[in-house]
Amino acid sequence: MTDYAKLRIKRARLDIKIVLNKSDSGSKYELFDRLNTGGSAATPQEVRNCLLLMINADFFKRLAKLGKYQNFIDCLPLTEKQIAEQYPLELVVRFITLRKASSTDLSQMPDLGPWLTDRITNLAENKEFDWNLEERCFYRTFDALAQTLQDDTFRRFSHVKSRAEGAFLISVFEVIALGIGYYMEDENFAVSNDKVMTTHREIWNNKQFTKGTGSGVRPTTRLPVTIPLGRELFKP
Template sequence: MPLQEEIDKTRQEIRTDGYLMSIGEWISLYEKNEIDIHPDFQRFFRWSDHQKSTFIESILLGIPIPPIFVSQRDDGVWDVVDGVQRLSTIYEFVGLLNIGNREKDQFPVALQKTTYLPSLEGKKWDDPNDKENSLTQAQRLLIKRAKIAVNIVEKESDEMVKYELFQRLNTGGAIATPQEVRNCILLMLNKDLYELMRALANYESFRNCIALSDRLYEEQYDMELVLRFILLFDRDQESIKKLGGDVSVFLTDEMRKIALNKELDYTHIKEGFTTTFDTLNNTLVDDSFRRYKPDTNRFLGGFLLSAYEVIALGIGYHYKNLPPTDQISDRIKSIWSDSTYQKWSGAGVNAARRLPYLIPLGRKVFSL
């Protein structure tokens, strides 16, 4: 299809609208449950108290605020695609935001000192028990009358547009990692699959074996490892041979496909995953994915993704028919002297190039 035809066709699939709205109107939408800011996203969008205070400062000073992107659902409710933290900050400051079991207005938010308005320190929206440190009516009205633009992806648009928009707006932005973006997309697409992945990431045997740093947990790397397992442990040989390009893009694209798959076998995924990591937890535990030194018969260093790709995916592929548990440790140790592993796991070999070799190696090592 010629480029212009592709442009014309795709533009027809994306219907948008936009206009300015006062913060008072944004508040009214939330009070009437006509906007969904996805409370689950709060674990991924984390502004500090200082960032929140600076945002309120910007509103008071009339500094332009970036537009909020929303997607209109069939019931007319707006799903927030980009702007969760901005809106959450407003709703929290005025005492409306519900987070978990916290009641509205339970804890009036106090601002911090900012660069241009140091007197904001300790100020609250409207605390009847502390009028001295509450904003005046004029100051509250100044905030409520300030305007933030909204860009609306209308419900007639192609089903995947809002997820593409979410990914493009948030990648490299306030969210730290691609997996945090994937988690948010998955929450919008298929909350049941997200909750399965979260449960698997919290599975004790899995956590014992991967032994990640606190930083990697904060960056949701455990969820990425779960996703890699789900997408690759039973993938057919032919499609493995065709793996290439950017693996991060592959993970996102394939995650979206399985999230929309109504026939996805959750039981198969769960059994494959738990059997794999129970097996490893009963053998090498946190040595499972560390480098093995045959000359000293010791495991050294930290978690290695290339080892995970061979061992976890190899055991997962055979989870219904595994070798005896007492053989697993020796088979894992044999990988480190295998010429295929040595060739394709070294520095400078990216995932797209190594996976077509390492996944079949794991399946061979753990076959009966």
């Protein structure tokens, strides 16, 4: 190292921010957000991961465990980029936060991303959140789907070719995974393989679904269609 470089280092000013354990989550997130602007932008789920780790590390660990559940993974035809950007974990967040979302939640949601962040961080701060119940609903849902359609579960079904094809579709996830998951709190509830397969095929003939999930439809417009539809289609 040259003398000039040493002198530059010696004279450089370091901006140090101190965040204490007792600092509120808002302050911690503000610091993270400032640091993040200097490099590659984090995805929304990566930001949520940071928040959850600061708020409740145990909550995040249990969330991450669901994201690695094999039957869940087997249902997701995701790209390497989606996996690298934590999209499977975002789907877990969507499942937990939207599974029992009320009609008011769905109709009055201003923007999906911030809503997901607010809802999952609120759950992380809720000491009465029933993790055992949520895990049971998640496992039962994806156990049923993995043994039926596996990675075709959330693809488009082509009636012309009589098979599923294409990439993962979030609209199908909202109908099928959240539709089934809504009822999984009832231990007596079960969904047959035939019911899953028939619903997967027939939603593409459902005008309510195709009109409400077309290209350019915003998530806040789509969700009031897909989630109630899934609950209706899988209603016992």
